[in-house]
Amino acid sequence: MMIATSAWLLLVALSSPIVAQEASRSVSEAGFTSPAWSEGLWKARATVAEMTFDEKVNMTNGAATTKCGFELQGVPRLGINRLCFTGGPAGNTNSRFSSTFPATLTLAATWDRDLAHQRGFALGSEFKAQGVNGAGSIVVGPLGRSPYGGRNWESYSPDPYMTSVMVGQTVAGWGGSGCGGFIKHFIGNEQEYLRLGALWTDNGYVTDNITRIINDAIDDATMHEVYLAPFAEAVRFGAPGVMCSYNGVNGSLACENSQVLDLLKSELNFPGYVVTDFGAVFNGTAAAVAGTDFIAPGGADSVWANSFWRDAIDNGTVTESRLDDAVTRNLLAYYALAQDADDYPTPDFQRWVVNSSSIMTEIGKEALTLVKNSASESTGLPITKSVKSIGVFGDTGPRFVGNWPWTSITWDGGINATRHGGYQISGGDSGGSPPPFIVSPYEAIKPQPDGLLSAVEYPLAVDAARVQKAIVFVSSYAQEGYDRTTLKVRTDGDELIAKVASICNDTVVVVNTVGQIDMSAWADNDNVTAILFAYLPGMYGGDSLVPVLFGEESPSGHLPWTIARDISDYDSNTIYNNTYHPTTEFSEGELLDYRYFDKKGIEPLYEFGFGLSYTTFKMSDLKITANHIGDIAWIRETNEIFLNSTDLGQGLYDQSYEVNMTITNTGAMDAKAVAQLYISQPDNASPTRPLRTLKGFEKVMIPAGDSVEVQISVRNKDIAVWSTDHQGWYIQPGQFTLATGFSSRDLPLSTEIFM
Template sequence: MRFSAVAALLAATCSSAATGSVQKRDLATSEPHYPSPWMNPQASGWEDAYEKARAFVSQLTLMEKVNLTTGVGWEGEQCVGQVGSIPRLGLRSLCMQDSPLGVRFGDYVSAFSSGQTVAATFDRSLMYQRGKAMGEEHKGKGVNVVLGPVAGPLGRTPTGGRGWEGFSPDPYLTGVGMSETIKGIQDAGVIACAKHYIGNEQEHFRQVGESQDRGYNISETLSSNIDDKTMHELYLWPFVDAVRAGVGSVMCAYTQVNNSYSCQNSKTLNGLLKGELGFQGFVMSDWQAQHSGAASAMAGMDMSMPGDTVFNSGLSYWGTNLTVAILNGTVPEYRMDDMAMRIMAAFFKVGMTLDQPPINFDSWTSDTYGPLHAAVGQDYQQVNWHVDVQDDHGDLIREIGGASTVLLKNNGALPLSKPKFLAVVGEDAGPNPLGPNGCADRGCDAGTLAMGWGSGTTTFPYLVTPIDALNLQAIEDHTRIEAIFNNTASDTIESLVKQQDATALVFVNADSGEGYIDVDGNEGDRKNLTLWGNGDELIKSVSSLCNNTIVIIHSVGPTIVTDWYDSENVTAILWAGLPGQESGRSIVDVLYGRVNPAARTPFTWAADPSDYGTDVLYKPNNGNGAPQQDYTEGVFIDYRALDSRNITPIFEFGFGLSYTTFEYANLNVEKSNAGEYQPTTGESDEAPTFGNFSDSLADYVFPADSFPHIWQYIYPYVNTSSSLEEASADPDYGQTAEEFLPPGAVDSSPRPLEPAGPSLTAQPGGNELLFDTMYTITADVTNTGKIVGEEVPQLYVSLGGPDDPPVVLRGFDRMRIDPGQTTQFRAILTRRDLSNWDVTLQNWLVSEASKTVYVGPSSRKLPLSAQLR
């Protein structure tokens, strides 16, 4: 590409991004927020990392900085995303790799339980251990950045395709899941990436090309239109916990927020994430979520993934374009230095050093040898070393599978004890005929469901199906067992389950995943909330014939169980989520009582889909423009929605049974001596720069005599030595930076700190006074049964305002209690837990409304309460 053409492309893309299009003017808008806040080396927990980053970045040339921030292109090297290397200083290319439940495309790796599944444990320790184990496996494969965990989607609608990758539609539970997972991943020595920021709540219309391929006539991606209060109190909440946990990177999403693309949305990136939360890591784009050059840089994006504008195009908004933008002054030098500093600070914060081990796997082939540059089939060499990184993680996965299985109903049928005859029914009990990895990115629903589909998946090293584990148990118990893995074999199923002494185990599922895969018309998002494979009719048929029918559900979220859950012949129901590779052994542990269930459902099971009050937008609603998804429900999603309208669910959020019983007593509230809340004041330092680059365009020409040019590979070099003055004569390049970019975008002077944000020396995550302890809550929990069990007491708060949900989760614990023993539950309430976002003050405020705390085993069973004074 000629230099002048590069400049024209950059100018055109940035100009349209900065000014917006005519059709957007009457729609929701996102206010501008400039300049992009620069890094703060004084931030608590980041001091040493920034000292090392400064020592490294101050040595870099401009091209090396551009290399560090720009991906090399789709299938450019071994990982799903890599930036350019800096061989002069010994830094190999940084490797970004999916997924939030294991190393995607790797061999000899583990397939962990989903985020939603581990959330059901309500166990902080297991959340941390899972994160640590996943981090260790990525580290062992040579990965630098783990593309997870997930808080977007949060779970606005139960039919959303990727809710299972995250944790829960409750922001507090998701926040804990994010925090513990990030700590685990980064304690293993790799960078976590909190995604997809923000309002990324459905798969339909997330990308234009993907939507057009399905016949939808849209020209821009969906806009999630979210008001200020809802943003702060719901969708931003778990990202606050991620930032406080020290997360090194955040991924901006495909979708728009208030009609501004997530990866160039200055309000959400500059204003909220880097300003109000004081985030000190780097923002990377989702793959092809970047839509501009200078505009995305000035709006707060720090790394372009995978680097090319469209997969395998060889074109980039950054790379050469970013080099040009720095040289001609469109993007100020301090912004370039800030990008590089943020990336390297995250790198050093998790303990990485410049002598990183090599990447020892390849995302594009399972063969030992193949092209290093798969996009063009170039540089054939060894690309896979088949390193086994599993360690003993299978034991942890089995433990999480048992600890996350929710007992929704039990009429004395469980636990099983040497049953005489087991009739196992359902495709979900058996194997996929093509093998556990037989469908690319798990893009089918065949056999037992242990993970959803899409980029959030990994490769099964093995998959223990329910029938595998049940057969082994039957051999040990001398139990007769027969299984039918065809949901439509009605006559055969009937003849089996109506036999004398039969205990019927019916395995059913419901699947979903990422939008680029369509399974039976489910375009990522589920079409409805019914069970797949005619599962509801299967349950009704079996239970009409067998008076001891036990239902096991593997699913990506809630399903509608209204027609059969209360049948007297359905004697037990278990939700086993997406348990990963140890699925069968985990469920058998619970069925036979080796694990006493204590898990809680991390979402609500409503009686009717309309009870949720939200749904996926399945059809475009704005002509051929960006579909508009208005979040008119505000903070009222999942249990908050049903509670506010006094709708009775089938199984409420936080519900789960045990094989023993518990009682609650002696609630005590102790008030702390926290001082008054004060807005943060003061200023940042001036934006730092390091210089160290030449103004001569000739120094940036591709060095053809040094190494061969690889087609489609993204470089920082230019292909001409024409003068910048000549390039600027292009009509599309006639504006100065001040005219071209929004007001204040290039201002490098000290900036006022955000009142709701951290001080210069505080821990990132918001005003440090928000995390003061206001109250300590204790209660006694007694095991009144005959066997040892674990209980999950939950703390809820009524904030008391007319626009508040009746209760919101604000604490929990998972406690082992022996028969007859009493254990004290303890939780703290911070100022943040009791605050609302004031849209006028633009800060958090504890309202004058009367506030009440509740403690109990679920959101609808809260026997203990007290007013806060």
């Protein structure tokens, strides 16, 4: 038996390297921890075995649709109706009858993993109710390499650990809903400019020239430690699909790149489908061999249309087993999530499904991040009973800025319409979602909470002297297809703040933003008494804001990125602005955002993880305990190698340490605190290693005057680094420093462990 097996393997290797390559990444039973997914794979394979060749082909090439963003044709003979796919990280991009949720960026600012799970479930439930099988609604690419990235707001944070934690819970929530939220964009999709080979003079979507599509040069360690990490967690929690990106990676387009897709399908043991971004494949054979499973949007002009599969199989460039594997992957989530049930909704994007007001309001409220507050009896925040008149200025009012299908900005129809835009609830284009209605701040603030007798008006800036307190709303905007060309707030927001603050000495600024902004013109203005980040709060943004503005609850959000004191402090090399044969070197490695600021010794205006409260907290009694607890993935184990596994008798995702600390609320108001853990590697003095990286966080409610013990688990992967030489994760010998606190630069407690 041993001789026969060896001879067969040798024959395959010599006669058909394509077969061997395809077999190495075919979906395997090994790794499932969920019986539903194991059974789903069995059902998918059984179904594929009953299909004709043409039926299989039809399950790999998207079909024209009038109901969905794109579809797979299904197999009516076998009871499989057309499978409906659409997108929208904040809600269905193609429907005005579903909710516009707070953006993924807003979720990240909550630092609350439970809210990530709840948001995923609520979003998935609305998509399912409109008959969607798969939604491109979970974004971890872009990660946020540059603050100028046009789609950063669709994702979580430039910190790979935070993004990994939040995306895992998001995927689990989606899975619980029964609708499959797939992950995008794989991988290195960190800017809009030249992702399609289009110049700025084009409209951002026209594919111009393959030689002008940007190529990402990403080294092995950076790929694993930064950009691949969130995808690993998505696989472990049951991601049904992954969308490959337009850009090139190390010399080959992502959707046609065997090395890149091997990382996903072999190393991460991903069992689901790889679907292309629209028109991301030029060479159909290369994409099929590399491991792409599904061409979107497909249709008669697709590279997989007509006789592609038959011709490729006949000439030996692709095998029919590759086609079978693609179809199996495309059907896996359909069965694993019980979408074959008779009562699964049929597609109807005009079906009213808005049913998530409480979770949307909660996320918007929990994300509110107070970065400046000169609070006194009557100034700053919260607004007290002593304030008798309030003026609301700027980007607020009854209209909104966001996504109406395939348009960008809707202007405010209020009194400031000539100079200022509407209330910003979302970014634009395919990442946005058109709301059925909105609750604007002005509408929410006007009906005052009980006991407050303030008069609220919407005056012109020159009339700011009429009010005791001014609230100025400013915003920044971004959308798919374009990177940001400035970090300034839009529609002359700097000038508006300056004008109002010159007249009213109690000016509160509320920021609705797609990302980091340039605050240098007004952050240090003494008359700007408070600054509150509301990010992109979705359709219930006004309702989220009021409890914090008026002190019913304390703000508890923290920044998911760094705000620079001067925009020149950001790493200018993280976005590429040249034209032909573009290659962007990811030479900064791990040094993104706060890691870059820390390593370069740059003092930020507001650091990563920073956020003020209406109370005060004290952290004490830090304890580190070696405590091994085995881990089992939610849905799927990866094939990642842990080089210390034999010596330690532990797995890569097993807990190895337990970190405990006490947090005391030393103020007079019940509030939530965010405990943060940062770890320094033994070689953190090397040029490419960060001084410290986030490796744990917990958000806890603490009553006034009380203390709470907080526990953070540290896994082996959290202290491991990638070995390019040995192609696995390993724990370096030496001293590790574990520091805890309330931001990346407020770390009052630390201790060391030795490995």
